[in-house]
Amino acid sequence: MRLSIKLLLNRLLLIVIALVIMGGTLPLQSVSAQDSDNPDELSNEDIQSILGPYSWYDEKAEECEADTSDAGGGAGTDAGIWNSGLQSPYILEQFMVELLKAIAAKRGVDPSKTVTEEHVVALVAFAMGEGGDINNRFLFNPLNTGIKVPDLLAPGWEHNPSGLQAFKSFDAGVEANARVMTGPNQNRMADILTKQNSTAEQFMEAVTYFKRYPGNKIWAEASIPSEYNNFDPNAPEKYFRSRLQLIKQVRNNWNGTAALVIGTQEFEQKTGRTIPSKLQFHPSGRDTNPDLSNRLGSTAGLDCPGETANGPTTGRAAILAKIIEYSWPDYRPAGDRDAMTRKREYAKAIRDHPREYRGSCNGIDCGAFVTRVMRDSGADKSYNKSECNTLCQMNYLRNNSGPGKKYHRVQNSEKLEPGDIAVQNNGFIHHTFFYVGKLMLPNGKRFGGDAASASQCERAPMASPNDTRRLYEWYRLN
Numbered sequence: 001m002r003l004s005i006k007l008l009l010n011r012l013l014l015i016v017i018a019l020v021i022m023g024g025t026l027p028l029q030s031v032s033a034q035d036s037d038n039p040d041e042l043s044n045e046d047i048q049s050i051l052g053p054y055s056w057y058d059e060k061a062e063e064c065e066a067d068t069s070d071a072g073g074g075a076g077t078d079a080g081i082w083n084s085g086l087q088s089p090y091i092l093e094q095f096m097v098e099l100l101k102a103i104a105a106k107r108g109v110d111p112s113k114t115v116t117e118e119h120v121v122a123l124v125a126f127a128m129g130e131g132g133d134i135n136n137r138f139l140f141n142p143l144n145t146g147i148k149v150p151d152l153l154a155p156g157w158e159h160n161p162s163g164l165q166a167f168k169s170f171d172a173g174v175e176a177n178a179r180v181m182t183g184p185n186q187n188r189m190a191d192i193l194t195k196q197n198s199t200a201e202q203f204m205e206a207v208t209y210f211k212r213y214p215g216n217k218i219w220a221e222a223s224i225p226s227e228y229n230n231f232d233p234n235a236p237e238k239y240f241r242s243r244l245q246l247i248k249q250v251r252n253n254w255n256g257t258a259a260l261v262i263g264t265q266e267f268e269q270k271t272g273r274t275i276p277s278k279l280q281f282h283p284s285g286r287d288t289n290p291d292l293s294n295r296l297g298s299t300a301g302l303d304c305p306g307e308t309a310n311g312p313t314t315g316r317a318a319i320l321a322k323i324i325e326y327s328w329p330d331y332r333p334a335g336d337r338d339a340m341t342r343k344r345e346y347a348k349a350i351r352d353h354p355r356e357y358r359g360s361c362n363g364i365d366c367g368a369f370v371t372r373v374m375r376d377s378g379a380d381k382s383y384n385k386s387e388c389n390t391l392c393q394m395n396y397l398r399n400n401s402g403p404g405k406k407y408h409r410v411q412n413s414e415k416l417e418p419g420d421i422a423v424q425n426n427g428f429i430h431h432t433f434f435y436v437g438k439l440m441l442p443n444g445k446r447f448g449g450d451a452a453s454a455s456q457c458e459r460a461p462m463a464s465p466n467d468t469r470r471l472y473e474w475y476r477l478n
Helices: 002-025 044-051 092-107 117-130 170-182 187-193 200-208 217-221 235-252 293-299 316-326 344-352 366-376 390-399
Strands: 407-410 421-425 430-435 451-455 459-464 473-477
Touching (some): 092 117, 092 187, 316 344, 366 390, 366 451
Antiparallel strands (some): 451 459
16 A cells, blocks of 8 residues: 555656646746736746847936837747748848738738738837847847747757847748737737738837737736836836837838848947838838827927937936946955956046046946946936035935936835936945846846945946845936
8 A cells, every 4th residue: 555655646746747847848828827917927037038128219207218128928839930032131121021921821811911011110110119139139039029939049049038039040030020929928919910001009009008908918017117016007108108209210210220230240220230222111201190199298299319310328228238338247245356347348438537526446436337327328417417426426316306307216115127326325324326126138148236336446336236225215217
């Protein structure tokens, strides 16, 4: 009897192990409770890859807030790869045209219903908000799509978190995006794109207001982090207004956006290489859809300050990019022989501004680091205009926070967002730094701490832990 029980237990253990192994290979949509409000149903890697720190579009106060993504979600394992018949070099518009054809094939509809100028505009604008292949090295992935299908991925990318993927070819990237948009987690996109007369604005509305689409909620919700955390009930409207701005900007700069060459080892958006002769569509540059123009509020007819044809120069995304540029990605304790070594980019920034605040030890100073990041990113060029220590910086933040001002004070230190500034000067603590959260680097690795800081004559700017957040005042750029 004992032997039988032991045998039975061993068999049960084997079954459990088998189920666990199988579960690790299931597509992402196999999560049983997609509509649950529990964020733990997405892994940290999934959520971070969806959110991401970068996008081509950036924020202007509340009207232009957008540094999020809506990628992710497995969509099955359809056999085969889309065959476009195209040859490199490829441009962004070509990718979107082929994606629309692939969606039509998967939905069994005439491609003339999907391949319309409005739909191509929608997808190019969406790519500009996502950042994808045009602003990182994850090839043929302009929409930051995440899907667990090794047959489509470039060698070496088979085990990367969703959203951090390079596809093995242009056609494989098209196929991956088509599977996601027609799959159960993101199919509201295909629903709109298979309606021949639907507009770019209606596509963005579907992207934003995901709660109207059963099955899409858990993935799409991670795209709007403020609402996901029940912190900002106006987040969806802000996000939608920013998508309308994207559409407007893309229509007004079609050659500079839709004609971007993709699938190179460069940062395409920054390089700005275009082949306009390959363009199939030529939008007129008109303003956004009149039926939705009132949603733009005071931004109608205006571009966000600091933006150029090659993208934004201001906002929280720019702050994070500058932090990565100036900071070592790992922590080095004071006294370590390398702790006082500045990154070359940060040392140059200090040299280039000899008359501006550099604190102590040639910029190895917390206040100097925060000042340089805020000014050089373009987020706040007048930051610390008194050119002095953390006390002055704290006063500057206090005096410039409130309704209608540059900053607002974050009262709950458990509700921080990447790019928030910590400052304290109370006689015991004299320090300022940035909260960065789970920041992903362009190479796909993670920044080595949830904060970035320097310490006076002890540590150059670097990743650091943030274990004492409640001791500080926190401020967020509007």
